[in-house]
Amino acid sequence: MPNNKIDAPLVCVKNLCFKRGSRVIFDGLSLDIAKGKITAILGPSGTGKTTLLKMIGAQLVPDSGEITLFGESLAQSNRKKIYALRKRVGVLFQSGALFSDMSVFDNVAFVLREHTNLSEDMIKTLVLLKLEAVGLRGAATQMPTQLSGGQARRAALARAISLEPELVMYDEPFAGQDPIGMGILVKLIKTLNECLNLTSLVITHDVTEVLSIADYVYLMSDGKVIEHGDTKTIMESTNPWVVQFLNGQDDGPVPFHLPRPDLKETLLA
Numbered sequence: 001m002p003n004n005k006i007d008a009p010l011v012c013v014k015n016l017c018f019k020r021g022s023r024v025i026f027d028g029l030s031l032d033i034a035k036g037k038i039t040a041i042l043g044p045s046g047t048g049k050t051t052l053l054k055m056i057g058a059q060l061v062p063d064s065g066e067i068t069l070f071g072e073s074l075a076q077s078n079r080k081k082i083y084a085l086r087k088r089v090g091v092l093f094q095s096g097a098l099f100s101d102m103s104v105f106d107n108v109a110f111v112l113r114e115h116t117n118l119s120e121d122m123i124k125t126l127v128l129l130k131l132e133a134v135g136l137r138g139a140a141t142q143m144p145t146q147l148s149g150g151q152a153r154r155a156a157l158a159r160a161i162s163l164e165p166e167l168v169m170y171d172e173p174f175a176g177q178d179p180i181g182m183g184i185l186v187k188l189i190k191t192l193n194e195c196l197n198l199t200s201l202v203i204t205h206d207v208t209e210v211l212s213i214a215d216y217v218y219l220m221s222d223g224k225v226i227e228h229g230d231t232k233t234i235m236e237s238t239n240p241w242v243v244q245f246l247n248g249q250d251d252g253p254v255p256f257h258l259p260r261p262d263l264k265e266t267l268l269a
Helices: 049-056 079-086 104-115 120-133 149-160 179-195 207-211 231-235 240-247 263-268
Strands: 011-020 023-033 038-042 064-069 089-092 167-171 199-204 216-221 224-229
Touching: 011 049, 023 049, 023 064, 023 224, 038 179, 038 207, 049 064, 049 167, 049 199, 089 149, 104 120, 104 149, 120 149, 149 179, 167 179, 179 199, 179 207, 199 207, 207 231, 216 231, 216 240, 224 231, 224 240, 231 240
Parallel strands: 038 199, 038 216, 089 167, 167 199
Antiparallel strands: 011 023, 011 064, 216 224
16 A cells, blocks of 8 residues: 655744844744755845744744644753754754864764764764765864865764754855855755755755755745745745845845935935
């Protein structure tokens, strides 16, 4: 008989609401991250994309709504449970966040030393395999300051996958990258997702790069999902906001001018 079972989402966000002071960050945000897929969340700077990652990692608590990770409600999980869930998640931070006083090898080994009881010989094997996967085995003894920006991001990616996570979250992975570095990261995200049977969540505002590899896309604005679907659906959307964002138009639903009083009245006042 055919298997019609559909895997439950690895991450499920329902009716998420969150404020910082009087500023609304999320206003009923809902989305699902499908298992085994590359899901991209797009939106302008300041729309709460990184904040969402922190909530999925249980670093921030929403005002209301629910987040489930691997089928577990974060709101109903104690600290021990949350720590266990975090071990199943790898994070590539926007800045890379490498330890500047550790070699590339020790940066990747750090997580294994902290969270496993593996021997140093086994750790050495695993670290070199991870560095080989991102093309940096030849830089194992170098310090982070000796790496280019793209190489540092790749070293951070090797660390993010060191514990064989089920989910990898990428926070603006293409920011500040030259075309070659960006191309390498795009390829790595797709290749690692397929070869390691990962689920990838990519937070970015780099449209072209992420649409070339994403299986599903959410576009966020004003605390909500404006549009979602596969790449073809997003590219063919007639939603004015989506069209403005994808084409980088300077004016539209997101206005060029912030709200302000009449110029003539202001000058004559």
